Amino acid sequence: MHIPDGFLSTPVWAAMDAAAAPAVCLIARRAQRGFDESKAPLLGVMGAFVFAAQMINFPVGLGTSTHLVGGALLAFTLGPAAASVVMAAILAIQALVFQDGGILALGANTFNMAVLGVFAGYLPYQLWGRGRARRAAIFAGAALSVLTSAILALSELLLSGVRMTAAMLGVSLALFVISAMAEGAISLAVIGALESIQPGFVRQPSMQRSFALAAVALVAILLVTGGVLVASAAPDGIQKLGQAHNLITTPLSGYQISLLGEGWLAKAGAGVAGLGLVYGACVLMGRKR
Amino acid sequence: MHHVVLDQWSRGSSPLHRRDPRAKIISLLVLLIVLATATRGLPLLAVSFAGILCAVAVWARVPLGGVLSRAMLVLPFTLVFAAASWIGGDPARGAALVLKAYVSALGALVVVSTTPLPMLLRGVEMLGAPRFLLMVAQFLYRYLFVISEQAQHMRKAAAARGGSFRSAAGALAILFARSYEQAGDIHRAMLARGFQGRFQPLSTPHFHKADVVFLLLGSTAPIVVRAALEQFV
Amino acid sequence: MAPVVEVRGLNYRYEDGTIALRGVDFRLNAGESVALLGPNGSGKTTFILHLNGLLWGDGDVVVCGLRLDKSSAPMVRRKMGMVFQDSETQLFMPTVIDDVSFGPLNAGVDAHQAAERALAALERVGMSAAAARAPYHLSAGEKKRVAIAGVLAMEPEILVLDEPTTFLDPPAQRELQSLLSGLPQAKLVVTHDLRFADALCSRAAFFREGKIVAEGTVAELMRRFEWD
Numbered sequence: 013m014h015i016p017d018g019f020l021s022t023p024v025w026a027a028m029d030a031a032a033a034p035a036v037c038l039i040a041r042r043a044q045r046g047f048d049e050s051k052a053p054l055l056g057v058m059g060a061f062v063f064a065a066q067m068i069n070f071p072v073g074l075g076t077s078t079h080l081v082g083g084a085l086l087a088f089t090l091g092p093a094a095a096s097v098v099m100a101a102i103l104a105i106q107a108l109v110f111q112d113g114g115i116l117a118l119g120a121n122t123f124n125m126a127v128l129g130v131f132a133g134y135l136p137y138q139l140w141g142r143g144r145a146r147r148a149a150i151f152a153g154a155a156l157s158v159l160t161s162a163i164l165a166l167s168e169l170l171l172s173g174v175r176m177t178a179a180m181l182g183v184s185l186a187l188f189v190i191s192a193m194a195e196g197a198i199s200l201a202v203i204g205a206l207e208s209i210q211p212g213f214v215r216q217p218s219m220q221r222s223f224a225l226a227a228v229a230l231v232a233i234l235l236v237t238g239g240v241l242v243a244s245a246a247p248d249g250i251q252k253l254g255q256a257h258n259l260i261t262t263p264l265s266g267y268q269i270s271l272l273g274e275g276w277l278a279k280a281g282a283g284v285a286g287l288g289l290v291y292g293a294c295v296l297m298g299r300k301r
Numbered sequence: 302m303h304h305v306v307l308d309q310w311s312r313g314s315s316p317l318h319r320r321d322p323r324a325k326i327i328s329l330l331v332l333l334i335v336l337a338t339a340t341r342g343l344p345l346l347a348v349s350f351a352g353i354l355c356a357v358a359v360w361a362r363v364p365l366g367g368v369l370s371r372a373m374l375v376l377p378f379t380l381v382f383a384a385a386s387w388i389g390g391d392p393a394r395g396a397a398l399v400l401k402a403y404v405s406a407l408g409a410l411v412v413v414s415t416t417p418l419p420m421l422l423r424g425v426e427m428l429g430a431p432r433f434l435l436m437v438a439q440f441l442y443r444y445l446f447v448i449s450e451q452a453q454h455m456r457k458a459a460a461a462r463g464g465s466f467r468s469a470a471g472a473l474a475i476l477f478a479r480s481y482e483q484a485g486d487i488h489r490a491m492l493a494r495g496f497q498g499r500f501q502p503l504s505t506p507h508f509h510k511a512d513v514v515f516l517l518l519g520s521t522a523p524i525v526v527r528a529a530l531e532q533f534v
Numbered sequence: 535m536a537p538v539v540e541v542r543g544l545n546y547r548y549e550d551g552t553i554a555l556r557g558v559d560f561r562l563n564a565g566e567s568v569a570l571l572g573p574n575g576s577g578k579t580t581f582i583l584h585l586n587g588l589l590w591g592d593g594d595v596v597v598c599g600l601r602l603d604k605s606s607a608p609m610v611r612r613k614m615g616m617v618f619q620d621s622e623t624q625l626f627m628p629t630v631i632d633d634v635s636f637g638p639l640n641a642g643v644d645a646h647q648a649a650e651r652a653l654a655a656l657e658r659v660g661m662s663a664a665a666a667r668a669p670y671h672l673s674a675g676e677k678k679r680v681a682i683a684g685v686l687a688m689e690p691e692i693l694v695l696d697e698p699t700t701f702l703d704p705p706a707q708r709e710l711q712s713l714l715s716g717l718p719q720a721k722l723v724v725t726h727d728l729r730f731a732d733a734l735c736s737r738a739a740f741f742r743e744g745k746i747v748a749e750g751t752v753a754e755l756m757r758r759f760e761w762d
Binding site for chain 2 (some may be wrong): 041043044061063064065068070071072080098102109114180198210
């Protein structure tokens with residue numbers, strides 16, 4: 013989800029710009045490895061590939077089709093740092109050339125999709141990509157990358173006081189889950205096809221435990237589940253939060269978000285939260301190699 | 302494809318086209334921030350900014366209708382949320398959303414349509430963004446249309462083969478492999494012409510008097526306009 | 535007169551073990567134009583990639599008196615301009631002038647002079663009007679000319695071209711041939727286009743299975759190998 017300018021409240025877009033800037037600088041440095049810029053064309057071309065790939069339709073039944081988002085696929089083939097840089101470049105071009113996403117909002121969009129989305133997507137692959145759960149790891153990683161970035165975007169919108177009806181929220185969350193599943197399926201299928209063309213394209217996950225990776229991914233997951241918990245458990249919470257921090261810029265009378273408090277959405281949210289906490293615990297305990 | 306038209310507009314030769322990209326970027330950021338942080342008298346502010354941007358577009362000899370309609374790309378997404386606000390009993394908020402989103406997009410478009418993208422990226426680099434990232438964006442832009450065209454062919458081929466999930470995945474894998482191979486060809490061509498690890502820029506924009514004037518005007522105008530309007534609201 | 539390119543006993547084996555070049559000996563003299571003919575997969579392109587160190591095999595490669603190794607490669611690449619088959623990946627910079635000045639800039643020339651050399655090279659190939667354009671919008675023939683300008687800007691002594699007439703329509707092929715004929719550099723051209731080879735080159739070498747099996751004029755080799 014590319015957030016345009018005008019949606020996010022000042023503390024939110026400013027904080028996200030402040031978070032994204034150093035993150036992107038660090039990741040770019042990591043991806044570049046020293047002073048050699050010779051990888052720039054490869055990353056640029058693969059960015060163009062992702063753009064182009066979005067034109068190819070994958071039928072998902074009922075006459076509808078969807079397309080690849082690409083962050084996780086890039087991470088599985090180029091490594092997470094390079095993938096992150098490519099996604100950041102894609103977002104910049106999308107904002108500037110295609111007016112898809114705002115300029116002040118670029119920090120938020122970049123953090124959501126190029127940083128957290130990519131790293132959260134890579135984590136399952138790093139943990140389980142070598143073993144027999146490899147295919148599941150690829151699927152889960154791709155799904156997670158789309159889900160975390162989408163829910164994060166949604167949280168930023170809610171935190172900014174953007175009003176959503178219960179129906180919109182429900183439909184959005186449902187769409188996120190569907191896109192996540194699709195991304196998982198497409199990424200898995202493409203990785204499979206790639207391996208039959210040339211196995212070398214797909215990286216073996218690195219043996220090193222990367223604390224930075226785990227930390228970033230954990231933050232992503234906790235934010236996501238935290239966001240869902242807050243939204244489902246405390247419908248007025250958003251409003252009160254907004255009030256307390258003076259985020260909402262219009263008069264508050266009659267302002268309400270009513271969510272499906274008792275319905276399946278809340279339960280699903282709790283479920284995701286629970287899963288996330290278990291996941292996070294595993295990450296914290298680490299995997300010995 | 303969209304970006305072709307934007308590319309054409311950006312290669313014009315008006316005074317605005319000739320301004321240092323940094324001055325344009327900074328002025329845009331000021332405008333966006335002043336707009337984003339505004340809470341009072343928003344409709345009038347947004348309309349004033351839109352008016353200023355239209356005047357700038359005309360001065361820059363960029364097709365005004367084209368720019369105005371291209372900025373409408375933000376509207377589908379925005380109107381959904383505006384509708385939600387309206388349904389929820391707060392139409393003012395919905396209107397604010399539409400105005401801010403549209404005028405911000407308009408501002409960005411005016412800058413992008415008067416600055417060739419590589420020059421814009423160079424300006425962003427000079428303002429402190431990581432060079433490596435911007436080089437990646439530069440190559441992305443260069444090969445965007447090339448690879449998209451290849452994807453078009455693949456899309457037809459995949460459709461001809463029945464358009465199944467599997468054939469689409471296969472098509473993507475082939476596109477991936479081709480892209481990778483082309484990147485290898487590029488690398489070889491770079492080495493053959495003496496590439497030693499660092500891209501040397503051909504031109505470095507320099508600030509001239511006109512750029513200083515533009516920067517002063519561009520960065521103070523939004524603030525002055527908002528201050529003035531807020532006196533009356 | 536010393537040859538500008540001298541190759542002795544060049545062997546090369548791919549990673550999978552296939553032998554690509556078996557003891558190739560070759561000579562190119564100053565100002566000469568030589569065509570490399572032969573079936574696909576016979577090693578022609580693999581061979582030329584060894585001349586400026588894009589591939590490294592066993593044997594000696596001497597370019598303009600310099601023995602090719604890792605330290606002399608930058609200088610060799612200045613002396614030898616290589617034009618690849620695919621112009622789209624050869625012109626990788628955002629604009630024509632950016633691309634043509636890539637070579638000089640890498641050679642340490644300052645930006646102002648690099649731009650001047652680029653413009654002079656573009657003038658030489660008749661593409662000065664396209665200096666500010668993006669390569670994507672050029673026709674195949676125009677791209678090829680800009681690619682040649684890109685190597686001319688480095689002021690090389692040798693031009694190596696890999697299948698330059700691919701993608702060119704007959705008028706563009708003729709234009710290319712007359713452009714190249716007018717350039718003083720020694721030329722090595724890998725090609726299947728026999729009319730082009732015959733018009734441009736005084737000599738040809740025929741590759742088969744990684745070896746040069748015969749040399750002569752283009753016409754002679756066509757007859758001998760029934761290559762037409």
